[in-house]
Amino acid sequence: MSNNKVTRRQFLSYTLTGVGGFMAAGMLMPMVRFAIDPVLQKKDGGDFVTTDVAVADITEEPTRVDFTFEQVDAWYTSEVTNTAWVYKSGDSIVALSPICKHLGCTVNWAGDAEYPDQFFCPCHEGRYEKNGKNVPGTPPLGPLDVFEVRESADGLLEIGMAVPNNLV
Amino acid sequence: MFYTGRDSAQFLAQTEYIDTAIVPLIPVHVTKETMQMGASQADYILSLANALENQFKGRVVAFPSFSYVSGQSKEQLLVDWKSAFAASPFKHILFLTGDSEWNQLDGSIFWTATIPLDSMEPKMRGKILEDQVRQLIPRIAEKWNSPS
Ligand code: FES
Numbered sequence: 001m002s003n004n005k006v007t008r009r010q011f012l013s014y015t016l017t018g019v020g021g022f023m024a025a026g027m028l029m030p031m032v033r034f035a036i037d038p039v040l041q042k043k044d045g046g047d048f049v050t051t052d053v054a055v056a057d058i059t060e061e062p063t064r065v066d067f068t069f070e071q072v073d074a075w076y077t078s079e080v081t082n083t084a085w086v087y088k089s090g091d092s093i094v095a096l097s098p099i100c101k102h103l104g105c106t107v108n109w110a111g112d113a114e115y116p117d118q119f120f121c122p123c124h125e126g127r128y129e130k131n132g133k134n135v136p137g138t139p140p141l142g143p144l145d146v147f148e149v150r151e152s153a154d155g156l157l158e159i160g161m162a163v164p165n166n167l168v
Numbered sequence: 169m170f171y172t173g174r175d176s177a178q179f180l181a182q183t184e185y186i187d188t189a190i191v192p193l194i195p196v197h198v199t200k201e202t203m204q205m206g207a208s209q210a211d212y213i214l215s216l217a218n219a220l221e222n223q224f225k226g227r228v229v230a231f232p233s234f235s236y237v238s239g240q241s242k243e244q245l246l247v248d249w250k251s252a253f254a255a256s257p258f259k260h261i262l263f264l265t266g267d268s269e270w271n272q273l274d275g276s277i278f279w280t281a282t283i284p285l286d287s288m289e290p291k292m293r294g295k296i297l298e299d300q301v302r303q304l305i306p307r308i309a310e311k312w313n314s315p316s
Binding site: 066068081100102103105106108121122123124139 | 225226
């Protein structure tokens with residue numbers, strides 16, 4: 001048998017390697033996809049979350065609205081619930097972040113009986129006016145963030161990213 | 169804050185403001201008859217500790233829970249914990265538990281009735297915890313206002 005002819009043994013081993021390679025690739029591809037996908041995935045629609053609150057029902061009294069979204073950390077998807085203080089101001093809707101600008105506690109509307117028209121932080125008695133402006137002389141050094149808001153086609157409140165307060 | 173390396177840098181820099189330790193006390197029940205109830209209680213207390221941390225992030229550090237089996241002396245455990253914390257920058261320590269045996273032991277024990285959250289959907293679960301936290305706010309504020 002001459003050297004440049006493919007022997008039966010060689011033929012088999014080539015073929016099997018080929019098939020094995022295909023099988024390995026078949027197994028690996030989804031794994032690679034899983035690993036890379038979260039990085040490649042684009043978020044759609046500018047990250048607005050639809051709440052179950054109808055815009056028409058929002059009053060001038062700040063009310064808690066919870067909104068839940070999925071957070072993808074590489075392989076792990078978790079549900080994160082955020083809260084906003086939502087109220088109506090003239091024709092527009094305001095959604096304030098409840099995270100205290102001092103050290104990150106959660107503020108409550110009318111949380112202190114002495115100041116029924118302010119947000120109150122129970123941790124170090126920080127206070128904010130209704131538009132989120134920090135009350136001087138209390139620990140917070142900046143105003144509460146605001147969330148971007150919009151109305152869905154069927155009249156529900158949609159909440160987007162937190163941005164620096166533009167009302168004060 | 170949590171008792172993690174990253175948060176500890178921050179609380180060490182802000183001990184003037186972050187002055188309260190939360191330590192969940194979890195009884196571990198492992199017999200066939202008691203496991204389910206024990207686990208469900210532990211689940212509730214740990215979830216509540218998380219929710220409290222979220223509400224009071226800028227003033228508390230939530231510690232890993234202390235788990236024990238029956239037969240350990242609670243009085244002694246309390247003495248040990250307190251003397252350890254006496255040497256710490258924390259001014260207040262708050263033990264969170266659903267185990268009624270701690271109930272009368274000391275003012276730093278926050279006993280609470282536990283609610284089985286097991287079969288609740290996440291939304292309901294969140295709502296209940298939020299309510300519980302809101303009820304605890306005045307109790308905790310009172311503790312902060314009284315010298316301890
Ligand atoms: S965290 Fe709100 S006042 Fe300090």
